[in-house]
Amino acid sequence: MHNETERRAALDAFVATPSGRGRPNRYWKLDLDALDVSAFTPNAASTTVTISAPNGVTACSLEEALDSFADIVARAQEHRGNGKFAHLTRAFAQTGAFVHVPAGRIIDEPIHIHTRANDADGAFALTIIVIEAGASATVIEEFEAVPGATLVYDSHAEVGESARLTASAIAHVPADARVYVTRSARPQRDAHVAFSHADLGAALAVAEIDITLDGPGANGELDALFFPSAKQHVDLLTRVDHRVGHTTSRTAIKSAANGSGQGRYLGIIRIIADAQGSDASLRDDALLLSRGAHIDSVPALEIAANDVKAFHGATIGAIDEEQLFYMASRGVPRDQAEKMIALGFFEPVIEKFPTDSLRKQLREALEAKLA
Amino acid sequence: MPQTGLHIHDLHVSVEGIEILKGIDLSVEAGRVHALMGPNGSGKSTLANALAGHPHYTVTSGTATLDGEDILTMPPDKRAKAGLFLSFQYPAAIPGVKVANFLHAARQAVRPGDLSPSKFRAMLFEKMDTLDMDAAFLGRYLNDGFSGGEKKRLEMLQMAVLAPRYAILDETDSGLDVDALRSVGQAVHALRATEEGKNCGFLIITHYPRILAHITPDVVHVLIDGRIVMTGGADLAHRIEREGYDTIRDEVASRA
Numbered sequence: 287m288h289n290e291t292e293r294r295a296a297l298d299a300f301v302a303t304p305s306g307r308g309r310p311n312r313y314w315k316l317d318l319d320a321l322d323v324s325a326f327t328p329n330a331a332s333t334t335v336t337i338s339a340p341n342g343v344t345a346c347s348l349e350e351a352l353d354s355f356a357d358i359v360a361r362a363q364e365h366r367g368n369g370k371f372a373h374l375t376r377a378f379a380q381t382g383a384f385v386h387v388p389a390g391r392i393i394d395e396p397i398h399i400h401t402r403a404n405d406a407d408g409a410f411a412l413t414i415i416v417i418e419a420g421a422s423a424t425v426i427e428e429f430e431a432v433p434g435a436t437l438v439y440d441s442h443a444e445v446g447e448s449a450r451l452t453a454s455a456i457a458h459v460p461a462d463a464r465v466y467v468t469r470s471a472r473p474q475r476d477a478h479v480a481f482s483h484a485d486l487g488a489a490l491a492v493a494e495i496d497i498t499l500d501g502p503g504a505n506g507e508l509d510a511l512f513f514p515s516a517k518q519h520v521d522l523l524t525r526v527d528h529r530v531g532h533t534t535s536r537t538a539i540k541s542a543a544n545g546s547g548q549g550r551y552l553g554i555i556r557i558i559a560d561a562q563g564s565d566a567s568l569r570d571d572a573l574l575l576s577r578g579a580h581i582d583s584v585p586a587l588e589i590a591a592n593d594v595k596a597f598h599g600a601t602i603g604a605i606d607e608e609q610l611f612y613m614a615s616r617g618v619p620r621d622q623a624e625k626m627i628a629l630g631f632f633e634p635v636i637e638k639f640p641t642d643s644l645r646k647q648l649r650e651a652l653e654a655k656l657a
Numbered sequence: 658m659p660q661t662g663l664h665i666h667d668l669h670v671s672v673e674g675i676e677i678l679k680g681i682d683l684s685v686e687a688g689r690v691h692a693l694m695g696p697n698g699s700g701k702s703t704l705a706n707a708l709a710g711h712p713h714y715t716v717t718s719g720t721a722t723l724d725g726e727d728i729l730t731m732p733p734d735k736r737a738k739a740g741l742f743l744s745f746q747y748p749a750a751i752p753g754v755k756v757a758n759f760l761h762a763a764r765q766a767v768r769p770g771d772l773s774p775s776k777f778r779a780m781l782f783e784k785m786d787t788l789d790m791d792a793a794f795l796g797r798y799l800n801d802g803f804s805g806g807e808k809k810r811l812e813m814l815q816m817a818v819l820a821p822r823y824a825i826l827d828e829t830d831s832g833l834d835v836d837a838l839r840s841v842g843q844a845v846h847a848l849r850a851t852e853e854g855k856n857c858g859f860l861i862i863t864h865y866p867r868i869l870a871h872i873t874p875d876v877v878h879v880l881i882d883g884r885i886v887m888t889g890g891a892d893l894a895h896r897i898e899r900e901g902y903d904t905i906r907d908e909v910a911s912r913a
Contacts, residue, residue, distance in 0.1 A: 606749070607712065608749045609749045609751050611709075611710075611711055611712065611733060611749075612745070612748055612749035612751070613751070613759070613762075613763075614710070614732065614733035614734040614737070615709050615710075615733050615734075615736075615737055615742075615743050615745075616737055616742075616759075616763040616766070616767070616815060616819065617734050617737035617738050617763050617766035617767035617819070618734060618759075618762050618763055618766050619732075619734045619766065620732070620734065622762065622766070626751075626754050626758070626759070626762065627751055627753075627754065629753065629754075630751055630752060630753025630754035630798070630799075631752070631753050632753065633752070633753030633754075633798075634752070634753060
């Protein structure tokens with residue numbers, strides 16, 4: 287893992303890096319920039335990483351990979367996320383996962399990376415995923431935490447020419463746990479990345495998801511949902527960076543909040559001046575299910591090129607009365623209708639998750655929140 | 658002794674403080690077909706929405722009973738459970754809610770536990786077959802991206818699945834769409850041919866008489882300016898077809 291000097295530098299960078307979520311902050315009770323890390327006393331026993339992968343894939347702990355795949359790990363490290371919480375992971379992580387899919391290999395069965403926070407001392411894990419040219423794989427990043435735990439996780443995927451990666455993560459942890467997740471991917475020429483992500487609450491769930499389109503023809507898709515209820519907070523940042531021309535991306539976010547749940551979403555699309563001919567869309571819809579719930583949603587389109595297509599659309603509000611009346615006129619009581627409409631609202635994002643069991647898990651978790 | 662029929666007595670309804678219905682008296686008997694006709698703005702859709710319990714429509718006085726039960730004090734879902742069905746001109750789209758799931762939830766709500774899931778499915782396929790509907794409908798999201806004709810067919814499928822005691826069909830604007838008229842006619846006949854639906858009473862609301870070529874009404878009512886001004890047999894619809902509403906309006910004015 288990182289040596290002492292690198293850890294010090296990462297910790298300094300964590301402190302110095304603003305969370306990038308300075309606005310909007312009218313209703314937001316938490317100041318992520320002021321997060322106190324002095325409570326962490328990380329030790330190796332706090333974090334358990336388990337990896338399962340089908341044949342044809344190299345999957346091992348990151349510690350082992352540093353010996354056997356030093357070059358590949360080092361190259362991937364150059365491009366990994368550099369957000370505030372990625373720095374935090376690097377400062378403390380002593381374990382992690384490494385997945386390598388050789389060129390041209392098509393892997394249908396999903397690869398699972400399970401990260402568990404065993405105690406309240408702070409769990410930290412780093413994941414490196416490398417999909418070589420022409421290969422294809424699905425990775426499911428699972429999190430588990432004991433009550434009161436803090437889990438800090440950072441994963442980065444390098445996706446080679448014409449390769450495909452579908453990667454999915456669900457943060458569904460105890461209501462008093464905290465999770466800080468950073469996920470990033472760098473698809474190269476004609477490569478395709480589909481990220482799906484769900485934050486189903488925790489006392490605090492922070493996620494930063496980045497796709498950097500780094501070769502012509504690269505395509506990124508990012509579907510995420512979040513649902514803070516009771517006194518939960520969710521903070522999601524997505525960023526799609528069009529670094530070269532003729533790259534395409536689609537971002538779709540669905541969020542709901544009930545109880546006193548608080549959500550904040552910052553969605554960034556960046557198209558640099560050289561990235562002509564790019565096409566990006568960003569759509570986010572938020573559903574407020576109680577008076578005490580609040581969601582702030584801020585799109586940020588930073589477009590320096592002139593020959594591009596960029597779409598942004600957003601909605602926020604309560605459930606439509608006409609929809610409720612329609613269902614009631616067919617005998618469906620209001621509370622059941624609200625539940626069906628809210629679950630339906632999430633369905634387009636749920637459908638992007640790659641396995642039946644994930645979709646089922648999501649529907650059940652959402653249903654429980656709506657009960 | 659509860660009185661069967663859908664009975665509306667001296668019903669006054671306002672929308673945003675403006676009185677639209679000014680005392681409606683109308684009774685639909687079990688197993689009979691009534692048509693409510695009238696020009697634009699006469700209050701036809703207001704009557705349908707007020708009976709179904711739409712929150713924007715305020716009943717200021719009068720009564721409405723369904724087989725002896727006062728429906729005006731019930732929330733909309735209880736009215737459906739009591740046996741009332743309203744087919745909408747413009748049904749709401751609900752993305753993410755699949756037609757099959759919705760139909761099952763509605764049937765369960767209106768007739769709890771009367772069919773096992775497999776019997777429900779069998780019944781659903783049979784009804785869809787009768788209405789010439791493709792099974793692909795079931796996997797689509799409720800009215801989401803549906804054409805006008807598809808929405809109409811789905812409304813009729815819901816009527817078939819729920820087999821109400823009284824069905825109000827708001828066909829105000831569908832007078833010009835031949836396929837829509839045909840599917841409504843087909844659905845009404847199909848429902849009446851079933852054991853559950855043979856005693857269903859219908860109130861068909863329309864501006865244009867053409868739908869009545871597909872469903873012959875037993876009784877025709879003419880609604881003008883929030884009041885029923887004339888009631889007659891099927892021949893009244895033919896008169897409206899020939900003369901429009903103006904001569905009826907004049908006749909009523911000269912009577913007053």
